[in-house]
Amino acid sequence: MSTLDPPFSDHLQEDEITPDQYGDFISSLPTVGFLSQYRGFWFPTWHMQGVLSFQKHFQAHETDILLMTPPKVGTTWLKAILFAIVNRKHHLDLQKHPLLTNNPHILVPYLDIQLYNTKEVPDLTSFPSPRLFSTHLPYTLLPASIKDSTCKIVYLYRNPKDTFVSLWHFMEKNETTTDSFEETFDKFCQGVNPFGPYWDHVLSYWNESLEKSQRVLYLRYEELKEQPTTHLKRIAEFLECPFSSEEETKGMVNDISRLCSFDHLSKLEVNKSGTTIDMKTESLFHRGKVGDWVNYFTPQMSEKLDDIFKEKFHGTRLTF
Template sequence: MSTLDPSFSQHLQEDELTPDQYGDFISSLPTTGFLSQYRGFWFPTKFMQGVLSLRKHFQAHDTDILMMTPPKVGTTWLKAILFAILNRKHHLDLQKHPLLTNNPHILVPYLDLHLYNKKEVPDLTTYPSPRLFSAHLPYTLLPTSVKNSKCKIVYLYRNPKDTFVSLWHFLEKIGMTTDSFEETFDKFCQGVSNFGPYWDHVLSYWNESLEKSQRILCLRYEELKEQPTTHLKRIAEFLGCPFSSEEETKGMINDISRLCSFDYLSKLEVNKSGTTHNMKNESLFRRGEVGDWVNYLTPQMSEKLDNIFKEKFHGTGLKF
């Protein structure tokens, strides 16, 4: 028997929910395909419990570093970069670096997709300070403890056309869509996509970063790929652990850039075989190329996305 009446579930505060009511609350949400709509965004239904538990229970530390991204904007790559920068003094020998034997998603765990989805209140006491976690939540839905803390947030976004193409390939590969390419595109344009609308997700962090530049760093995938060493220095300074002149002289920035490059990571055996969080590691790496969308989107599709994002980002200063 249902423990939660769907007629009033939308009005029930999530912090009032007991664990045995999560299922009823989630089942009462609007759905389409594999997605459920919650507070204006679309989430994979199978991760909704993690989203609710994270928002209810996560207690941020002022020293935390949170990596936030929409899906398929270079998340795996940025996880490797942040881990390597933060832990560089502990792993001076790059021939024995943890990234050589661990998928980046193991080293920088998801709060929403894994830790809180696996257990309502996971034990986070074993993570050394500064704790480094990731999530796909938009800024508006972050736990209150995050917004009220001094923790730092690194956010990555990408050209929406490449983001969509990468998302489509990923969803098809892991069996999380039954829609055609054209149907998925139309939904993306309507804002119906994993953790979308994409434009609202990006704007939620972009707008906050304008007021809180000391706490939120927004990075663009294309710029990071074009000038990795410049942005690695920028990231390290933002995190409060800038590269010393000695480290620069020894070529550490270039070494980390090469270690974390898409080409290098994708060829490692650990990322070509095995699974992470029930996903094949090989599905986490596709091409990573800038402008690959031209091979998939028609001129009409391209123009449609251009018009949508021109309207959504008008006056924000945000460009692709």
């Protein structure tokens, strides 16, 4: 954890900081480029206010459904899937589905990046139950109200090599880095990347899923990509809204899978232009291809990342 410079260390505990003092607190954190280090993790500095406010003020409901991910592992895709599954009885006509005219990040907003990233505490009473929210925060930094509740958590992770390539393209398109591909890779290997270190993020939810499998659903991007309908049914069962035999007979699982597919979403006009959460909307969709990293990594880079994850995940049974 980063230590605070005076006056915070002399007069205030971190949880006593008011919104007016967030700026001074954030400016006291160690930084590398556009990232600030906070409790062992790195966050875009402009998101830190939202992180602090979310931690301090969010009150989880037992019926909440929370999507947790590191960046660039298929978050946009899974947001669409969760929204379509949970709200399927309200949107039977897929030709008029909200996903056709709304970016998934609008339908399933980030708590830290969107809702709490202002000095005003947001009013969340207008969100229908079950509330669908998302965050990139590691499990260790979630508010106590989430950890102490029985709300459902869906977590998605991905091969770190493809994750890094997607992250690199995202940062390049949004001009949030001036580093080269190689320099950015070296920082990733040091754990200095948005909401990273990646391995700590992945392990924080993995450990929780082992203890509370009825509460944390742990998904791997590659498996979801290979067998989408199988995992859509698994997600629906976990969220306690399983597909009925009648729905399956009518092809609803396949219909939702096609509606939310990467190819379909990326071609929609709403996902091709303008900005979403202050980022170029088109940057939210890269290629979604499994194994694309081979077109970017040298053998040495691949071996370096392999060695890091063998060490970090030794004895965990986690695989990529």
